[in-house]
Amino acid sequence: MPIPAPNHPCWQRLASGGLVRLKTQHLGTQLMAKRLERSTEPVNVKASELHAFFTKWERMLSAEVKQLLTL
Template identity: 60%
Template sequence: MGTQLLAKRIERSTDPLPARAAEVHAFFTKWERILPTEIAQLTTV
């Protein structure tokens, strides 16, 4: 759920691409222990 909310927020954001990428990175760094499935999906994309 949190990942979906982040994706929607990033999608709607008008921030520059590096800022959005940094936000996504920070999110997954903070929550990596409870999001192993989502992180595994990122490595297959």
């Protein structure tokens, strides 16, 4: 499954609290999710960072990528 476009609503949903429902065993993803939960950055900045992260690690995060549209 390809990574959704940067303007897809799933990134905004994830950045505004949807990451807590992401099921992952990948330590880097878990750490990033916790950091973003505590971050005071605007939602659009968090969404952009999420898209960049998943684009970079797409090959290692296939199970997580499949969840993106349902969270």
